[in-house]
Every structure is written in C-alpha cells, then in structure tokens.
Amino acid sequence: MPADQPSTRLHVVTGKGGAGKSTVAAALALALAGPGKRVLLCEVEGRQGISRLFAGAPLGVTEAALTHGLTPGPGAGLGQPGGEVFALHIDPEAALREYLATYLHVGPAVRALEAFGMVEFATSIAPGLRDVLLTGKVYEATKPTRRGKGALTYDAVVLDAPPTGRVTRFLTANAELAGLARMGPIKNQADSVMATLRGPQTAIHLVTLLEDMVVQETVDAVSELRSAELPVRSVVINRARPQLLEDELANSVAAGAVRPQDVATTLSRAFSISPGSRGSARPPDLGFVDTLLRWGTQHTERRRLENVERDRLYALGLDLTELPAHPGPVDPTTLRDFARDLSQSRIAR
Amino acid sequence: MTSRPRLDVDALLDDPQTKIVVCCGSGGVGKTTTAAALALRAAERGRRVVVLTIDPAKRLAQSLGIEALDNTPRTVRGLRQDPGRGSGSLAATMLDMKSTFDEVVVSQATPDKARQILGNPFYIALSTSFAGTQEYMAMEKLGQLHTQATAEGTYDLIVVDTPPSRSALDFLDAPERLSAFLDGRFIRLLMAPARGPARLLGSGISMVTHAMSTILGSHVLEDMQTFVAALDTVFGGFRQRAARTYSLLQAPGTAFVVVATPERDALDEASYFLNRLGEEQMPLAGVIVNRMTELEGGEVVTVEQALDAAAALGSAGSQADRSARVCAGLLKVYADRVATATTQLQYREDFRTAHDGVPMASVPALISDVHDLDGLRMVGELLAKGSPKSGRKTPAKDPTKPKR
Ligand SMILES: Nc1ncnc2c1ncn2[C@@H]1O[C@H](COP(=O)(O)OP(=O)(O)OP(=O)(O)O)[C@@H](O)[C@H]1O
Numbered sequence: 001m002p003a004d005q006p007s008t009r010l011h012v013v014t015g016k017g018g019a020g021k022s023t024v025a026a027a028l029a030l031a032l033a034g035p036g037k038r039v040l041l042c043e044v045e046g047r048q049g050i051s052r053l054f055a056g057a058p059l060g061v062t063e064a065a066l067t068h069g070l071t072p073g074p075g076a077g078l079g080q081p082g083g084e085v086f087a088l089h090i091d092p093e094a095a096l097r098e099y100l101a102t103y104l105h106v107g108p109a110v111r112a113l114e115a116f117g118m119v120e121f122a123t124s125i126a127p128g129l130r131d132v133l134l135t136g137k138v139y140e141a142t143k144p145t146r147r148g149k150g151a152l153t154y155d156a157v158v159l160d161a162p163p164t165g166r167v168t169r170f171l172t173a174n175a176e177l178a179g180l181a182r183m184g185p186i187k188n189q190a191d192s193v194m195a196t197l198r199g200p201q202t203a204i205h206l207v208t209l210l211e212d213m214v215v216q217e218t219v220d221a222v223s224e225l226r227s228a229e230l231p232v233r234s235v236v237i238n239r240a241r242p243q244l245l246e247d248e249l250a251n252s253v254a255a256g257a258v259r260p261q262d263v264a265t266t267l268s269r270a271f272s273i274s275p276g277s278r279g280s281a282r283p284p285d286l287g288f289v290d291t292l293l294r295w296g297t298q299h300t301e302r303r304r305l306e307n308v309e310r311d312r313l314y315a316l317g318l319d320l321t322e323l324p325a326h327p328g329p330v331d332p333t334t335l336r337d338f339a340r341d342l343s344q345s346r347i348a349r
Numbered sequence: 350m351t352s353r354p355r356l357d358v359d360a361l362l363d364d365p366q367t368k369i370v371v372c373c374g375s376g377g378v379g380k381t382t383t384a385a386a387l388a389l390r391a392a393e394r395g396r397r398v399v400v401l402t403i404d405p406a407k408r409l410a411q412s413l414g415i416e417a418l419d420n421t422p423r424t425v426r427g428l429r430q431d432p433g434r435g436s437g438s439l440a441a442t443m444l445d446m447k448s449t450f451d452e453v454v455v456s457q458a459t460p461d462k463a464r465q466i467l468g469n470p471f472y473i474a475l476s477t478s479f480a481g482t483q484e485y486m487a488m489e490k491l492g493q494l495h496t497q498a499t500a501e502g503t504y505d506l507i508v509v510d511t512p513p514s515r516s517a518l519d520f521l522d523a524p525e526r527l528s529a530f531l532d533g534r535f536i537r538l539l540m541a542p543a544r545g546p547a548r549l550l551g552s553g554i555s556m557v558t559h560a561m562s563t564i565l566g567s568h569v570l571e572d573m574q575t576f577v578a579a580l581d582t583v584f585g586g587f588r589q590r591a592a593r594t595y596s597l598l599q600a601p602g603t604a605f606v607v608v609a610t611p612e613r614d615a616l617d618e619a620s621y622f623l624n625r626l627g628e629e630q631m632p633l634a635g636v637i638v639n640r641m642t643e644l645e646g647g648e649v650v651t652v653e654q655a656l657d658a659a660a661a662l663g664s665a666g667s668q669a670d671r672s673a674r675v676c677a678g679l680l681k682v683y684a685d686r687v688a689t690a691t692t693q694l695q696y697r698e699d700f701r702t703a704h705d706g707v708p709m710a711s712v713p714a715l716i717s718d719v720h721d722l723d724g725l726r727m728v729g730e731l732l733a734k735g736s737p738k739s740g741r742k743t744p745a746k747d748p749t750k751p752k753r
C-alpha cells in the first residue's frame with residue numbers, strides 16, 4: 001500500500017458480556033470521526049445495543065448515516081464540524097446472499113440453495129459459518145476500494161464484537177474455514193479476511209470492569225487472542241469508581257483513626273454554613289456520623305480491591321484507558337463525554 | 350394496587366416437590382453465584398443436591414473442588430448441616446461441553462460409527478468451537494443428571510446454572526433448533542446420496558450440489574455428508590432426549606429463578622425472560638434482584654444537602670483543615686451511594702409494577718466477590734431474608750462488611 005494512502009483502521013471492541021462493549025464501541029466511533037473523517041460502526045449480534053444507545057431507530061442492514069462525530073474542543077480545529085458516523089447492523093442472511101452472489105455469479109444457483117434452506121442452515125444452525133459471513137462483511141467494509149456502485153469508503157471501522165468468551169472463535173472462523181476448504185475461491189477469501197484481522201491495521205480493544213472475574217476473563221482472553229496471533233491493542237476499564245476521598249484520608253478512615261466527635265463537630269459547621277434554601281433536615285447526629293464512617297470504610301475497601309485488579313491489568317503491558325461509572329443509563333450526551341475521554345487517550349490513534 | 354409477593358427461597362428449597370431449580374438471567378448478573386448459593390443452602394437444610402455450574406469463576410470452582418473439567422459431580426466438603434433437618438449433601442459439577450457431546454455420540458452409536466463421527470472434521474468443529482453447542486449440552490447434561498437422580502436416587506434436587514448466551518434463553522431453543530436442523534430440507538439434500546435417488550428432491554438438486562462443490566470443493570461436501578448421515582442415526586436419540594428435557598422443564602417440579610441486577614438493561618432482559626417463560630409454560634418461582642446498593646436505613650440527609658455541605662467545607666479554601674477534607678470526602682461518598690441506591694430502587698419498583706404479582710427477593714451488593722462456601726452461605730442467608738421491601742432495620746452485624 002502506498003505510504004500516502006492511509007489504511008482503514010479496524011477497531012474490534014470486545015469484553016465480557018455487559019461490560020460495556022457497545023458503549024465503548026459507539027464512543028470510540030464518535031471519537032474517531034473528527035472533522036473530515038468518515039467512520040463506520042458495525043454491530044453483529046443482532047441485539048440493537050447501538051440504536052438503544054443513540055435512542056434511535058434500529059440499525060438497518062445497509063450502511064446509513066447515524067450521527068456526526070466529535071467536534072474538536074479548544075485547541076486545534078475549534079469550530080470545525082465533526083465528521084460522519086455511519087452505522088450498520090450486519091445481518092448474516094444478507095451477508096450470505098452477497099457472498100453466494102460473489103462466488104457463484106449466478107442467480108439460479110443461489111435461489112436453489114435458498115429453496116433448500118441453505119440460508120437458514122448457514123445462519124442459524126451453524127454459528128461458525130455465521131461468523132465467517134459476519135467477519136467477511138466487516139473485512140469488505142474496511143477495503144480502500146469497495147464493490148458496488150456508490151459504496152462508501154471509511155477512515156475507520158469500529159466493530160462491536162461478540163463477548164470475550166466467543167471472540168477468538170469469531171475472529172478465527174475464517175482460519176478454520178480455510179483449513180476445511182483447503183483450496184478454491186472460498187479459501188482465498190478466508191485467507192484475505194484473516195490477513196486483515198491479523199494485520200497491522202487491526203486493533204483489538206478489551207472492555208473490562210474492575211471485578212475479579214471480569215478481569216480474569218480479560219486476562220485469559222488476551223492470552224487466547226495473542227496465541228491466535230490476533231493484534232490485541234488496549235484495555236478499556238469501564239465504570240471505574242470515582243475517587244471521592246483522597247487515599248491518605250481514606251486510609252485513616254478505614255483504620256478507624258478518625259474520631260467520630262471531630263467529624264460531628266465539622267459536620268455541624270458545614271451544615272450551618274450551608275443551611276441554604278434546601279435546609280438541613282435534621283442536625284447531623286452521631287448515628288449519621290457512624291453511617292458516614294462506615295460507608296467511607298466500605299468505599300475505601302472497594303477502591304482497594306479495584307486497585308488490586310488495576311495492577312493485574314497493568315501487568316498485561318497494554319494501553320489502558322479508563323471511563324468513569326456514570327449514574328444511571330448512558331444517554332447520547334454521556335456518550336459524547338466518553339468519546340472525549342477516549343479521544344484524549346492512545347486508543348483513538 | 351400492586352401486590353408485592355416475596356420470593357420465599359426457603360419454602361421453595363424445603364419443598365420436596367421441588368426437583369429442579371434453573372437460574373437464568375443476562376450476562377454477569379450472578380446466575381452462577383445464585384445457583385451455587387441456593388444449592389448450598391438447600392443441602393445445609395437437608396436436601397441431597399447436585400449443582401451444575403457453567404464457567405464458574407476460577408476461585409469459586411476451586412472452593413467447590415471442581416476446577417478439573419471431568420464432567421462428574423464432586424462431593425463438596427465443609428457443609429454446615431442445619432441440626433434437626435436430616436443430613437443433606439452437595440455435589441457440584443462444571444459443564445464440559447465437548448465430553449458431554451462425545452458421551453452422547455459414544456452412547457448412541459456403534460463403536461465403529463462413533464469413531465467415524467468423533468474423527469470427522471465437522472464434528473470436531475461443531476463440538477469444540479461452534480457457539481450454541483454449550484446450550485445444547487447444558488440441556489443434555491441436565492437430562493443425564495435427572496435420569497441418574499431418578500434411577501439411582503443419588504440426588505433429590507438439581508440446581509442448574511445457564512450459559513451467558515446472547516439471549517439467555519437459547520438453551521430453551523436449542524433442542525428445537527437441533528430438530529429443525531435435522532428435519533430441514535438442507536440436511537436431506539446433504540444426505541441425498543445416502544438416502545436414495547436424488548431426483549426425489551426435485552430438479553434443483555444437481556445445480557445445488559454442483560454449486561456447493563464449486564464453492565467448497567467436493568471433499569468438503571463428502572465430509573459434510575458423512576457427518577450429517579452419521580449424526581442422523583445418533584441424534585434421533587438425542588432429539589428425543591432433548592424433547593424429554595424440555596418437557597421436564599415444564600413439569601411442576603421445576604422452578605425457574607430469573608436473576609437480574611438493579612439496572613435498566615438487566616431488568617429489561619429479565620422482563621423478556623418472564624414473557625418467554627410464560628409463553629413456554631415454564632414454571633416461574635420468582636425474580637432475584639442481585640447486588641442492590643443498600644442504605645441500611647442510614648439515609649438521613651438528601652443527596653443535595655450532603656453535596657451542599659461538602660461544597661461548603663471545600664470552599665473554606667486551601668487552608669481547609671484535615672477534618673474538613675475528611676468530612677467533605679465522606680459526604681461525597683454518602684451522596685454517591687444514596688444516589689445510586691435511589692436509582693436502583695426506582696428501577697426495581699418500575700419492574701415490579703410491570704410484573705405485578707411476580708415474587709421477588711433482593712440480595713445486597715457485597716464488597717468483595719463471592720468465591721468460597723462462606724460467601725455462598727452468606728448470599729443464601731441474605732436471599733432467604735431478602736424481602737424486597739427493604740425497610741429492614743440496620744442489621745446488628747453489617748452483612749456487607751468483608752471478612753478479613
Ligand atoms: N461507564 C458507564 N457508566 C454507567 N453505565 C454504563 C457505563 N458503561 C456502560 N454502562 C451501562 O451498562 C450496560 C451495559 O453496557 P453495554 O450495552 O455497552 O454493554 P455490552 O458489553 O455491549 O453488553 P452486551 O454484552 O449485552 O452486548 C448498559 O445499560 C449501559 O448503559
């Protein structure tokens with residue numbers, strides 16, 4: 001590829017179920033769609049997690065404009081409009097028809113296969129074949145020149161991928177097919193898909209939470225992906241607990257070194273400075289102080305356990321990015337905040 | 350008016366008519382933990398229990414003594430029997446999808462045929478690396494355990510965990526999908542040479558086989574045909590067993606427990622399960638809302654008041670003394686917790702309103718994860734008293750405190 005032609009980056013976002021794959025994939029697409037850029041956000045699980053995030057209609061099975069990308073903040077490019085984010089729900093049946101039409105070049109044979117339930121077989125019964133089709137379509141979307149009239153090309157493609165438990169199988173389905181097919185056009189296609197997925201233009205990001213089991217699954221997935229020669233790039237820590245109490249203070253709270261009487265005194269000062277319009281329901285009593293200290297201790301303990309998990313993730317030697325826990329479900333505004341966080345990290349490069 | 354029935358876990362587990370408990374729910378909500386906790390509680394209350402777990406966390410598997418994938422239930426030691434309730438027992442196993450599949454093949458086919466199937470590339474792909482197989486096999490394993498329990502009287506209660514599948518009731522659809530697969534025209538097409546004159550299938554056949562050979566190469570077609578033909582003989586039996594397991598799930602001795610966390614998505618998913626279970630006429634015991642943020646009756650001031658007070662302390666400036674900084678931080682922690690708990694309660698109430706009359710129980714979020722018998726026992730206790738009304742007085746001992 002000539003040096004002046006930037007390659008389409010393929011970002012694969014995976015993670016344990018519910019960790020925040022769709023959220024991170026969507027935020028990453030927004031972050032990558034800076035001024036003048038066009039990004040495609042793909043979903044393959046048929047769950048419509050993305051349209052839910054954008055509070056919009058379900059994604060279609062053809063590429064369609066979804067929203068605009070992030071507008072640059074203060075600094076370079078202020079005032080320029082953001083780029084374009086397109087979205088696509090990759091449907092295995094549509095992908096199969098496209099695939100068959102490409103390899104058979106004849107309508108009747110495709111129709112005959114359809115009549116015999118091949119489409120149904122391939123897409124619902126044999127999930128491995130479904131994965132072949134889905135990754136094949138993603139591959140096709142990353143090409144710098146694409147088949148079909150009016151087909152768009154993208155600066156980046158972001159894939160909201162299956163969860164960690166299945167992602168290696170998903171991404172290597174074409175390698176398996178290449179093994180089964182041994183030769184012919186199917187094998188060539190399968191080999192090209194694998195070359196792209198394993199190539200330098202692909203980056204896999206794992207979304208994790210700071211919980212033992214999720215981190216364990218992340219660590220396992222990293223080694224599984226690495227031994228399948230797939231390019232793992234970064235880990236996104238999602239829903240990180242905010243630091244509300246400086247470490248040193250938190251430690252003395254947890255150690256019981258803070259005297260309840262002192263807290264009570266300071267509190268009554270605080271509540272008398274700010275009786276405000278909302279007023280204080282009742283003067284803070286020692287019961288309240290006790291609650292504060294107990295919850296403070298629990299918060300500290302949770303943060304400590306999270307830090308143990310952070311250390312395990314640091315040990316992977318990958319880029320780490322954190323997104324804060326947001327109270328309540330993630331709406332489009334929060335998503336843009338997350339996109340801004342990501343655009344400042346290395347994963348968006 | 351909404352009724353607020355409470356899921357009475359002990360009544361469910363103590364009822365000798367309860368033979369199977371299935372824990373389902375979306376990914377990561379606590380299905381495995383709940384299944385293990387219910388199983389332990391039932392065993393300590395005198396039942397002879399086996400729990401089938403699916404991909405348990407490593408440390409939990411270790412403490413149950415099932416880290417080796419050998420597909421046989423292992424006796425769990427360290428139970429604390431409830432005196433006066435007879436002697437219960439607990440065995441645990443972890444689903445091994447590949448060997449479960451192999452066992453079915455071996456038990457159904459002649460040795461020759463079995464060898465042929467086990468070595469076929471399509472079989473290997475299907476049994477090891479294709480998604481969805483886990484669901485088929487979970488149901489197969491449940492059927493096996495049930496047969497064993499009935500025949501040998503080894504267990505009187507089976508607690509089943511379910512895989513974190515895409516839509517988590519895939520295990521219900523798995524047998525159906527398998528039957529559809531075996532009965533489908535495409536399969537008949539693949540088996541055409543084995544089953545007589547191809548022209549019976551109509552004129553499309555030669556075009557189709559030609560097309561497939563072009564795409565796949567003829568040896569692939571052969572492998573596939575061998576595979577399908579071999580499977581057909583074996584899986585006639587499998588299909589019957591899957592159908593039997595399905596009706597077992599509908600039987601009155603079965604109780605489904607839907608697990609969710611108090612978040613919008615997990616509860617949406619739980620709603621979907623409730624509807625599906627209703628449609629399939631599967632008996633529902635109730636919903637467990639796991640990992641609730643507890644207020645322990647400690648809410649004294651509102652979130653806004655706490656944040657105002659924290660701000661007032663902060664605005665004392667850089668010379669703010671240590672005590673002010675401690676208090677401001679504690680108030681922020683307080684506000685964060687009250688805000689989270691309030692949102693969660695709201696979600697739970699909305700859910701309850703939408704599913705009037707469905708029994709519910711709640712389990713508070715513990716500080717550390719649940720990875721040993723003590724932890725499971727605690728979850729079981731909290732479950733048993735976890736009335737969703739939650740107006741509970743602060744317990745004498747804080748259950749959310751980690752053990753050191
Ligand atoms: N940083 C965050 N703060 C608060 N809530 C979050 C955050 N990230 C994700 N969520 C919420 O967590 C839930 C799961 O997120 P999301 O759908 O992105 O996960 P997922 O990994 O795609 O899940 P699935 O495996 O079901 O596809 C959603 O309700 C989402 O709004």
Ligand SMILES: Nc1ncnc2c1ncn2[C@@H]1O[C@H](COP(=O)(O)OP(=O)(O)OP(=O)(O)O)[C@@H](O)[C@H]1O
Nearest residue numbers: 213376377378379380381382513640714715718719
């Ligand atoms: N009430 C609780 N308080 C604190 N941690 C909990 C609680 N319930 C479960 N956990 C922890 O949450 C994690 C996920 O629980 P679990 O493995 O039971 O979920 P699951 O629904 O089986 O997940 P999967 O869908 O991945 O199979 C575990 O680390 C477990 O210890």
Ligand SMILES: [Mg+2]
Nearest residue numbers: 021022047049
């Ligand atoms: Mg998702």
Ligand SMILES: [Mg+2]
Nearest residue numbers: 380381403404
């Ligand atoms: Mg589980």
